[in-house]
Amino acid sequence: MKRFIGFIQKEFYHILRDRRSLFILFGMPIVQVLLFGFAITNEINNVDIAILDHSKDATTKEIIAKISASKYFSIKQVIDNEASIEKVFKKGKIKAVLNFEKDFSKKLITDNKATIQILTDATDPNTANTISNYTTSILKNYQQDLNRGIQLSYQIEPKVRLAYNPELKSVFMFVPGVMTVILMLVSAMMTSISITREKELGTMEILLVSPLKPFQVIIGKVVPYILLAVINAIVIILLSLFVFKMPVQGSFMLLGAESILFIINALSLGILISTIASSQQTAMMASLMGLMLPVILLSGFIFPISSMPLPLQILSNIIPAKWFIIIIKGIMLKGVGLNFIWKETLILIGMTLFFITISIKKYKIRLE
Amino acid sequence: MKAANAIQVKNLTKTFGEFTAVNNISFHVGKGEVFGFLGANGAGKTTAMKMLIGILKPTSGKAQVANYDITSHANDVKKNIGYMSQRFSLYNDLTIKENITFFGGIYGLKKATIKTKTQALINDLGLHDEANKLVGSLPLGWKQKVAFSVSLLHDPQIIFLDEPTGGVDPITRRQFWEMIYREAHKGKTIFVTTHYMDEAEYCDRVSIMVEGKIEALDSPKNLKTQYKVDSMNQVFLKLARNIE
Amino acid sequence: MSIIVKNISKSYGQVKALDDISLEVRPGELFGLIGPDGAGKTTLFRILTTLLLPNEGTASVNGFDIVKDYKSIRNNVGYMPGRFSLYQDLTVEENLRFFATIFGTTIKENYDLIRDIYVQIEPFKNRRAGRLSGGMKQKLALSCALIHKPKVLFLDEPTTGVDPVSRKEFWEMLKRLQKQNITIFVSTPYMDEAELCDKIALITDGKILQINTPEAIKASFPKKIYKVRSSETFKLIQDLGTYNKTHSAYPFGEYIHFTSTQSDFQPSELIDYLKANKHNQIEVLETNATIEDTFMELSK
Numbered sequence: 049m050k051r052f053i054g055f056i057q058k059e060f061y062h063i064l065r066d067r068r069s070l071f072i073l074f075g076m077p078i079v080q081v082l083l084f085g086f087a088i089t090n091e092i093n094n095v096d097i098a099i100l101d102h103s104k105d106a107t108t109k110e111i112i113a114k115i116s117a118s119k120y121f122s123i124k125q126v127i128d129n130e131a132s133i134e135k136v137f138k139k140g141k142i143k144a145v146l147n148f149e150k151d152f153s154k155k156l157i158t159d160n161k162a163t164i165q166i167l168t169d170a171t172d173p174n175t176a177n178t179i180s181n182y183t184t185s186i187l188k189n190y191q192q193d194l195n196r197g198i199q200l201s202y203q204i205e206p207k208v209r210l211a212y213n214p215e216l217k218s219v220f221m222f223v224p225g226v227m228t229v230i231l232m233l234v235s236a237m238m239t240s241i242s243i244t245r246e247k248e249l250g251t252m253e254i255l256l257v258s259p260l261k262p263f264q265v266i267i268g269k270v271v272p273y274i275l276l277a278v279i280n281a282i283v284i285i286l287l288s289l290f291v292f293k294m295p296v297q298g299s300f301m302l303l304g305a306e307s308i309l310f311i312i313n314a315l316s317l318g319i320l321i322s323t324i325a326s327s328q329q330t331a332m333m334a335s336l337m338g339l340m341l342p343v344i345l346l347s348g349f350i351f352p353i354s355s356m357p358l359p360l361q362i363l364s365n366i367i368p369a370k371w372f373i374i375i376i377k378g379i380m381l382k383g384v385g386l387n388f389i390w391k392e393t394l395i396l397i398g399m400t401l402f403f404i405t406i407s408i409k410k411y412k413i414r415l416e
Numbered sequence: 417m418k419a420a421n422a423i424q425v426k427n428l429t430k431t432f433g434e435f436t437a438v439n440n441i442s443f444h445v446g447k448g449e450v451f452g453f454l455g456a457n458g459a460g461k462t463t464a465m466k467m468l469i470g471i472l473k474p475t476s477g478k479a480q481v482a483n484y485d486i487t488s489h490a491n492d493v494k495k496n497i498g499y500m501s502q503r504f505s506l507y508n509d510l511t512i513k514e515n516i517t518f519f520g521g522i523y524g525l526k527k528a529t530i531k532t533k534t535q536a537l538i539n540d541l542g543l544h545d546e547a548n549k550l551v552g553s554l555p556l557g558w559k560q561k562v563a564f565s566v567s568l569l570h571d572p573q574i575i576f577l578d579e580p581t582g583g584v585d586p587i588t589r590r591q592f593w594e595m596i597y598r599e600a601h602k603g604k605t606i607f608v609t610t611h612y613m614d615e616a617e618y619c620d621r622v623s624i625m626v627e628g629k630i631e632a633l634d635s636p637k638n639l640k641t642q643y644k645v646d647s648m649n650q651v652f653l654k655l656a657r658n659i660e
Numbered sequence: 661m662s663i664i665v666k667n668i669s670k671s672y673g674q675v676k677a678l679d680d681i682s683l684e685v686r687p688g689e690l691f692g693l694i695g696p697d698g699a700g701k702t703t704l705f706r707i708l709t710t711l712l713l714p715n716e717g718t719a720s721v722n723g724f725d726i727v728k729d730y731k732s733i734r735n736n737v738g739y740m741p742g743r744f745s746l747y748q749d750l751t752v753e754e755n756l757r758f759f760a761t762i763f764g765t766t767i768k769e770n771y772d773l774i775r776d777i778y779v780q781i782e783p784f785k786n787r788r789a790g791r792l793s794g795g796m797k798q799k800l801a802l803s804c805a806l807i808h809k810p811k812v813l814f815l816d817e818p819t820t821g822v823d824p825v826s827r828k829e830f831w832e833m834l835k836r837l838q839k840q841n842i843t844i845f846v847s848t849p850y851m852d853e854a855e856l857c858d859k860i861a862l863i864t865d866g867k868i869l870q871i872n873t874p875e876a877i878k879a880s881f882p883k884k885i886y887k888v889r890s891s892e893t894f895k896l897i898q899d900l901g902t903y904n905k906t907h908s909a910y911p912f913g914e915y916i917h918f919t920s921t922q923s924d925f926q927p928s929e930l931i932d933y934l935k936a937n938k939h940n941q942i943e944v945l946e947t948n949a950t951i952e953d954t955f956m957e958l959s960k
Contacts, residue, residue: 257710456824555698
């Protein structure tokens with residue numbers, strides 16, 4: 049046991065003396081969460097739009113006023129012919145143009161129908177989509193106001209409720225994702241680098257020719273990083289609680305336990321990488337390409353898995369991060385207990401055991 | 417300063433913070449001389465050499481290499497010297513031919529020149545079968561011989577060799593020194609560091625650096641007479657040990 | 661026997677690193693494995709320290725088989741690999757303490773063994789290992805390899821790249837360690853260090869050329885050696901190279917060591933030849949073979 053503690057003490061010396069890595073280790077999660085929370089978002093705010101109003105009557109004025117009053121849009125320009133639409137889009141500032149047809153009010157009364165054309169700049173498809181959704185919903189509201197008190201026959205009124213994230217805050221989606229990425233990075237990349245560094249320096253030779261058992265070396269390497277990763281997880285959760293006011297509906301205990309499970313999963317992956325990689329550089333590339341990219345692209349962190357092509361959907365099942373994201377979204381946003389996420393938890397446990405078994409089997413008691 | 421000297425060093429000093437790595441050294445190396453630059457680990461040899469090849473600025477003092485000032489004309493110095501070190505000499509993942517082409521290229525040699533030089537080099541070293549093999553697969557001794565020839569590609573007047581024979585087998589080590597002699601015979605100046613004291617005996621003159629200063633500088637023969645011993649090894653031990 | 665190596669061979673792909681190596685080292689012996697880079701020295705060290713498995717042959721260290729009993733070997737040997745292999749970001753003392761701990765001992769317990777070496781670096785015990793000079797690093801590495809009082813000490817090229825002063829000191833330390841009844845198996849590319857060993861094995865290209873005491877190896881040199889010099893060394897090398905009675909001519913310091921193909925060779929013949937080739941201050945004297953002479957003769 050004394051040997052083991054001595055080993056862990058040495059690991060902490062390495063970590064604490066490498067100021068640059070330490071800074072990245074603790075600075076990165078904070079920067080990433082803030083970045084995703086504030087800067088990279090699917091919400092729109094004060095989007096510049098232009099109005100092309102061919103009728104200029106009471107109804108169009110009322111609609112324009114409503115749109116202008118919403119915090120989503122700010123009317124930057126009023127144009128008077130179709131030809132200008134192209135021009136304003138090309139300038140790039142204006143992201144959408146609302147085109148009211150001629151005699152809007154009159155048509156609405158006589159034909160019961162009038163048309164507004166919503167033109168969006170779809171060079172950024174996400175924003176364009178959101179803009180059109182928002183304008184449509186403003187128009188629908190207005191229509192309901194108009195129809196109030198009037199008896200209409202056969203009307204279906206869809207009532208949408210956005211459960212668990214009523215304001216559609218994207219930070220709710222990013223926090224679980226960022227946490228997954230950070231935990232993966234700290235655990236897998238850092239352990240694999242720290243093991244391969246010993247190989248590169250030649251100190252692994254001395255460790256092998258010593259009474260230390262392989263599992264002692266592995267566990268000794270892993271323990272400090274479990275601690276670091278847990279600290280990171282806590283920092284991220286605190287940030288999301290207090291900076292983004294993101295609630296944690298479920299149990300903190302369960303959240304902690306699942307996080308530790310995922311950390312161990314990532315660590316075992318890191319060890320697996322280090323048994324294959326011979327240099328720090330290879331270990332880093334393997335972690336970045338082999339772990340980070342799938343975690344970001346295929347875990348449902350940014351792109352919804354359900355809209356991926358089938359082969360990718362199948363592939364996404366082998367990515368531990370996918371299951372962890374489902375688990376923490378469940379706990380944080382829906383407040384579910386283990387009875388709802390036991391399946392995902394079991395999958396993670398299974399994967400972890402699998403990785404650990406392989407890495408112990410692959411761990412070399414000799415140099416080749 | 418005499419123009420006949422290949423290297424002329426005057427009061428050269430380099431400090432890193434509090435630490436004086438090279439402390440006010442002065443010496444000269446004549447044209448066509450084989451000059452051994454000896455010293456214990458950490459005595460300041462490498463720092464001094466880095467200044468002479470124009471990759472490190474001196475704190476004070478002056479030096480001319482191939483008649484160019486090492487501070488104001490570092491680029492001209494680099495064009496007129498060849499450099500080979502034990503640590504880095506050739507790219508292991510390129511073949512001998514590719515290495516020659518690459519190094520010829522960075523010294524601005526013409527394609528045709530590179531071609532003839534490559535052929536000449538391969539003939540001289542008898543490497544016909546190995547020319548297209550990766551340098552990494554060659555024994556160390558061969559690698560060092562090729563590296564030495566490559567450092568001569570652009571016909572420099574002075575060649576700096578930093579521990580060129582470390583770990584090389586005794587026969588190849590001697591062949592390497594024959595190559596050095598041959599170049600010196602052609603009028604090239606050789607500036608060499610080594611930990612093999614028998615190699616120090618092969619030099620025309622040697623200097624021994626101790627803690628940043630040159631403690632002795634003369635021909636091996638005179639040094640041995642001066643210190644009343646019969647090998648350079650003993651001269652070295654006497655000098656470096658007395659200081660400690 | 662402390663170390664027994666029987667018919668060990670090891671290949672990496674096509675390259676044969678060790679070819680049918682056998683040797684024995686007695687307890688308390690200072691045994692030198694002498695040969696240039698790429699001779700296979702490190703491979704043999706790694707096999708004996710249980711880091712590599714041989715393709716063929718068997719070996720034992722301290723009575724333990726290197727394959728079956730690798731764990732026991734790892735408890736009983738000290739190993740200093742060729743490259744400086746300590747933690748550069750740990751201080752001198754932290755390195756030493758770490759190695760003491762993983763071998764289940766303390767610095768205090770075995771301080772006697774390393775005192776002689778460690779006192780020289782103790783003033784710098786709070787300095788990070790990465791900032792030590794070459795000679796000091798080597799002393800620290802040796803202290804770390806010794807801290808658990810190993811019965812056999814493996815030192816792979818401990819003096820490579822180290823200046824003659826530190827090398828001399830290092831060998832003096834080894835001599836003193838030997839008195840503590842530790843078997844020392846050391847490799848070096850420096851032929852002059854061979855003289856300091858009790859017994860040496862000359863190795864090149866994965867094959868052992870000869871195993872014996874340094875004296876016996878020198879005495880085994882088959883020819884008379886003459887040291888030759890004249891006022892012009894380079895011309896002398898060239899002229900000896902083209903001389904029809906030359907068996908070998910190698911520069912050795914200020915002299916050229918010359919052997920002849922003729923068994924009844926007379927120095928006067930050579931003097932005449934050199935005079936004819938316009939050499940001055942000619943000197944031809946009979947001399948004793950060195951280890952290096954023997955090595956070159958055998959590996960020719």
